[in-house]
Amino acid sequence: MEGIEYRGESTIPSNIKQVVVTKDVNRYYASIQYESEEELPKGTGITGIDMGIRAFLTTSDGLQIESLNALRKNEKKLKREQxxxxxxxxxxKNRKKQIAKVQKLNQNIRDARKDFNHRVLTAIARHYGTVVIENLNIQGMQRNHHLAKSMIDQGWYQFKRMLQYKIEWRDAELIEIGRFDPSSKMCSKCGNIKHDLKLSDHKYHCNVCNLSIDRDLNAAINIRNMGSIKVGKGIPALTPVESATAAELSKGGLRVATL
Incomplete structure (x- = not known):
C-alpha cells in the first residue's frame, strides 16, 4: 500500500480511536477520532438564525453575514472549461487532462463553501449557548427553479448538519421551530400577520404598529422568540450583537454587517 505523507501543522493525538481516509480528486483527507478531556467553552445567550438568499444568514441580535456565492463567482470559468x-x-489524453481541470475547479468550489461554513459556525457555537433555527424543507424548496441554484450555492444542508455537531460539541442547545410557523410574515413587535408580504420585499413594514425593520432581521427575531417559547423559556430580552462574534467573523475574511 502506498504511504501518504502528513504535512499538517497540528500535532497528531496519541489516543486515536479511528482514522477514516477519503480521496477527493487529487487530495487525501484523514478524519481522526480521538478522546479528549478538554472541555470546549460554552457560549451564553440565545440567538435566532434566519437563512436567506440575499444574505447568507441574519441573527436575531442584528448580525448579518453576506453570502459567499462560490459557485456564482466561478460559474463562467466552470462553463468555459466544461x-x-x-x-x-x-x-x-487531452480529454483526461480536461476532466481533471473541471474536477479540480468543482473541488475548489466545494472547499471554499465548506471553509466558509466552518468559520461561520465556529463563531456562532463559540458565542451562543442556545441557537434557534427553522426546520426548512430544503429538498422541497430546491424544486423552485428560481431558488434552487442560490440554495445549492449557499450550502444550507451542509450548514445545518455542521451546526448540529458543533453545538453538541459545546454542550449547547439547538432548537428547531416548525417549517410552517409564520416567521417571515409576522411582526416581531405586535404579532400582526402580513399576508401580502412578497419575496421581493427587503423591508418589513407593519401597517398596525408601524414597525419598519429589515425583513430577515424581523424573521430572525421571530424565530428566536418562537424557539424560546417552545421550550418554556418565554420571550427573552433583545440584546445587541456580541462584538466578539462580529470581530471573529470579520477577521476570518467574511463580510459582516450589523443591522
Missing part, C-alpha cells in the same frame, strides 16, 4: 471538455475526443 465546453472545452465537450470538444475533446473521448478516450484521448
Amino acid at each position: 465546453r472545452r471538455l465537450s470538444r475533446k475526443r473521448k478516450g484521448s
Whole structure:
C-alpha cells in the first residue's frame, strides 16, 4: 500500500480511536477520532438564525453575514472549461487532462463553501449557548427553479448538519421551530400577520404598529422568540450583537454587517 505523507501543522493525538481516509480528486483527507478531556467553552445567550438568499444568514441580535456565492463567482470559468471538455475526443489524453481541470475547479468550489461554513459556525457555537433555527424543507424548496441554484450555492444542508455537531460539541442547545410557523410574515413587535408580504420585499413594514425593520432581521427575531417559547423559556430580552462574534467573523475574511 502506498504511504501518504502528513504535512499538517497540528500535532497528531496519541489516543486515536479511528482514522477514516477519503480521496477527493487529487487530495487525501484523514478524519481522526480521538478522546479528549478538554472541555470546549460554552457560549451564553440565545440567538435566532434566519437563512436567506440575499444574505447568507441574519441573527436575531442584528448580525448579518453576506453570502459567499462560490459557485456564482466561478460559474463562467466552470462553463468555459466544461465546453472545452465537450470538444475533446473521448478516450484521448487531452480529454483526461480536461476532466481533471473541471474536477479540480468543482473541488475548489466545494472547499471554499465548506471553509466558509466552518468559520461561520465556529463563531456562532463559540458565542451562543442556545441557537434557534427553522426546520426548512430544503429538498422541497430546491424544486423552485428560481431558488434552487442560490440554495445549492449557499450550502444550507451542509450548514445545518455542521451546526448540529458543533453545538453538541459545546454542550449547547439547538432548537428547531416548525417549517410552517409564520416567521417571515409576522411582526416581531405586535404579532400582526402580513399576508401580502412578497419575496421581493427587503423591508418589513407593519401597517398596525408601524414597525419598519429589515425583513430577515424581523424573521430572525421571530424565530428566536418562537424557539424560546417552545421550550418554556418565554420571550427573552433583545440584546445587541456580541462584538466578539462580529470581530471573529470579520477577521476570518467574511463580510459582516450589523443591522
